[in-house]
């Protein structure tokens with residue numbers, strides 16, 4: 001079955017059940033909450049197709065177990081941290097109201113990592129938008145973004161980043177994150193860019209340096 005057919009089967013349940021590739025209690029390695037303990041829930045399924053995606057195993061829905069939103073939230077509640085980060089895959093391919101409602105019942109703060117390629121759903125304490133050239137982000141996500149995180153693959157990405165910086169709300173945090181395999185090449189450019197444009201910050205994927213999930 002194609003991802004579309006697998007997706008439609010899940011969508012019949014209106015977000016009460018979701019496919020989970022993995023979940024883990026770790027340290028947020030990126031962006032504004034970098035260094036904070038957080039419970040990550042990685043939903044399966046993405047059709048954005050970034051060629052440099054560091055979790056391509058998350059693209060397919062098939063083969064990943066499906067759980068109720070209560071089971072998903074309950075599993076995380078065993079840990080002392082009270083930040084839940086929903087990532088993927090592209091989490092917004094699913095309606096996420098029921099998941100965020102369940103997480104709130106367990107006193108979680110709800111954070112999302114998204115490309116914004118689908119309309120916003122769910123009740124979020126923090127929205128991190130990492131827009132992609134391969135599928136443009138929805139206005140509903142852009143206007144509610146708390147943190148804009150641009151992946152820098154080459155020097156043309158700085159102008160591209162500024163297009164989004166103009167669209168987010170004024171208090172939105174701005175981050176430039178090197179594409180992992182291009183780090184040696186682009187990090188010096190990012191450093192110079194941030195020194196000249198101090199409204200931007202650098203985000204490195206510190207979990208990869210610490211060898212943690």
Ligand SMILES: C[S@@+](CC[C@H](N)C(=O)[O-])C[C@H]1O[C@@H](n2cnc3c(N)ncnc32)[C@H](O)[C@@H]1O
Pocket residue numbers: 046052053054055087088089090091113114115116129130149151177178179180181205
């Ligand atoms: C795997 S994605 C999942 C969430 C969502 N699909 C998205 O792209 O925002 C999680 C974060 O990792 C970033 N990311 C993915 N591959 C990367 C890479 N090779 N280097 C740096 N960041 C990467 C994404 O841009 C996103 O901010």
Ligand SMILES: Nc1nc2[nH]cc(C(=O)O)c2c(=O)[nH]1
Pocket residue numbers: 026027028029030040087088113207212213
């Ligand atoms: N530690 C850690 N921090 C992260 N921040 C965003 C991640 C993601 O894949 O969404 C991620 C991840 O995979 N691990």
Ligand code: SF4
Pocket residue numbers: 046047048049050053054055056058088089090115132
């Ligand atoms: S949108 Fe996110 S999960 Fe999907 S391919 Fe791009 S980086 Fe990977």
Ligand SMILES: [Mg+2]
Pocket residue numbers: 054055
């Ligand atoms: Mg990751």
